[in-house]
Amino acid sequence: MIYSIDRFEGDIAVCEDENKRFIHLEKYKLTWDAHEGDCFRLDDGGTMEFLPDETAQRRERAAQWQRKLLQRKKPSSALQPRRRDQ
Amino acid sequence: MAKRRRRSKRKPSLIFSILGLLITLAIVIAAFFIIFDDVDLSGISLPDTVKDTIGSLLDEPSTPSTLVDDDAQLYMYVIDVGQGSSTLFYCDGRSVMVDAGDNGQGAVVATHLQALGIDTIDLLIATHPHADHIGGVAELMEAVDVQNFIMPDLPTSLTPTTKTYTDMMAVIESQNTEVYAAATGDVYDIGQMQVEILGPVRAFNNLNDMSVITRIVFGNRAIVVTGDAEEGAEKALLSFTNNLSADIYVAGHHGSNTSNSAEFVFTISPTYAAISAGADNSYGHPHQEILDLFESADITCYRTDISGSIMFIISQTGITVECEK
Numbered sequence: 001m002i003y004s005i006d007r008f009e010g011d012i013a014v015c016e017d018e019n020k021r022f023i024h025l026e027k028y029k030l031t032w033d034a035h036e037g038d039c040f041r042l043d044d045g046g047t048m049e050f051l052p053d054e055t056a057q058r059r060e061r062a063a064q065w066q067r068k069l070l071q072r073k074k075p076s077s078a079l080q081p082r083r084r085d086q
Numbered sequence: 087m088a089k090r091r092r093r094s095k096r097k098p099s100l101i102f103s104i105l106g107l108l109i110t111l112a113i114v115i116a117a118f119f120i121i122f123d124d125v126d127l128s129g130i131s132l133p134d135t136v137k138d139t140i141g142s143l144l145d146e147p148s149t150p151s152t153l154v155d156d157d158a159q160l161y162m163y164v165i166d167v168g169q170g171s172s173t174l175f176y177c178d179g180r181s182v183m184v185d186a187g188d189n190g191q192g193a194v195v196a197t198h199l200q201a202l203g204i205d206t207i208d209l210l211i212a213t214h215p216h217a218d219h220i221g222g223v224a225e226l227m228e229a230v231d232v233q234n235f236i237m238p239d240l241p242t243s244l245t246p247t248t249k250t251y252t253d254m255m256a257v258i259e260s261q262n263t264e265v266y267a268a269a270t271g272d273v274y275d276i277g278q279m280q281v282e283i284l285g286p287v288r289a290f291n292n293l294n295d296m297s298v299i300t301r302i303v304f305g306n307r308a309i310v311v312t313g314d315a316e317e318g319a320e321k322a323l324l325s326f327t328n329n330l331s332a333d334i335y336v337a338g339h340h341g342s343n344t345s346n347s348a349e350f351v352f353t354i355s356p357t358y359a360a361i362s363a364g365a366d367n368s369y370g371h372p373h374q375e376i377l378d379l380f381e382s383a384d385i386t387c388y389r390t391d392i393s394g395s396i397m398f399i400i401s402q403t404g405i406t407v408e409c410e411k
Contacts, residue, residue: 004246004247004248004249006216006217006246006248006250007216007217007218007293007294009368009369010369010370012368012369014217016217016248016249016250018249019249020189020217020221020248020249020250020253022189022217024368036244036246036292036293037244037245037246037247037248038247039247054247055247058247059242059243059245059247060242061252062245062246062247062251062252062255063240063241063242063245065252065255065259066237066239066240066245066255068259069255069258069259069265070237070239070265070266070267072264072265074264075264078234078264079209079234079264079266079274081266081269081272081273081274081283082272082273082275083271083272083273084271084272084273084282084283
């Protein structure tokens with residue numbers, strides 16, 4: 001199963017699988033210099049393998065999608081923020 | 087030659103003359119009471135109109151609240167979503183939500199909204215894309231119409247790789263919700279609420295610190311919500327602005343000691359704090375030193391892990407609190 005590190009809470013890595021189920025792993029058990037978003041394979045025997053290519057591909061795909069959403073043209077009736085006085 | 091308009095000259099009516107006299111009298115008497123502020127009005131016989139005028143002149147000055155009706159109420163709900171966060175602001179048919187809890191909690195949030203008769207969220211803010219804050223967004227948006235959505239504009243290096251994040255983007259895309267990148271200094275006017283985006287004030291290298299920090303202003307009342315912004319982001323915000331005062335503070339990062347630094351909390355100087363945390367959560371939230379800090383600062387603290395969902399009813403004259411349990 002491939003997991004993605006959603007976040008760290010103190011010494012705990014909160015990891016999500018492809019079905020959005022979560023596991024907790026102690027950070028020191030991660031076998032590489034782990035960061036949020038890193039993808040890794042964890043087999044039933046407990047063997048862990050960091051997947052840098054999978055991580056990079058997912059990041060790029062999500063980043064492109066995010067940019068697309070943020071750059072989507074808004075209608076003239078859309079909310080117009082104003083600037084706050086400091 | 088330019089035409090001159092003739093101004094009609096009318097004699098002021100007797101009513102206007104009396105009214106003018108009364109107002110002048112009221113101002114003179116008010117000046118008297120301002121100078122001698124321990125004088126009691128009760129023993130003096132004056133027309134009610136004059137008393138009302140004096141009363142309004144002697145009222146304590148307050149922050150201008152031109153956008154808020156005097157009798158308006160803002161309902162703020164810190165919804166019990168277990169270990170996660172979701173805060174709803176509702177006033178006069180308009181709603182703003184900050185975060186939607188973890189995966190599986192979107193239905194809980196939607197049920198809460200439906201019980202209140204809310205089927206549209208004007209503005210949903212995703213503070214940062216950790217699952218305990220955005221996990222419920224996709225499910226919520228299947229049930230409730232979200233018109234506008236604010237999220238942090240993340241660099242690729244911090245972009246999540248989780249299915250939770252892509253599921254959220256898929257729903258936003260499918261529903262044609264308007265999406266805005268959080269921009270510090272922007273203010274969104276939602277009915278009588280002003281949603282100020284205070285942070286992040288610069289780029290950080292972790293998602294917690296990239297949390298969208300908001301200050302909801304409602305006339306002379308304010309609420310600060312910081313997501314999971316940690317001490318570094320709090321310090322950066324303090325160096326950027328000190329206009330952070332609020333009546334209610336939704337404690338950062340579920341009351342963790344990585345957030346809620348003393349200087350930051352003292353600057354906000356809230357009367358109330360609300361902590362959204364799951365009962366017996368694995369992370370020890372809220373941390374005892376933060377509870378101690380709130381107590382030492384005389385901040386009344388409510389916790390969802392103890393009290394369930396928390397409702398603040400906010401008006402220009404006071405705040406009342408009701409808890410689910």
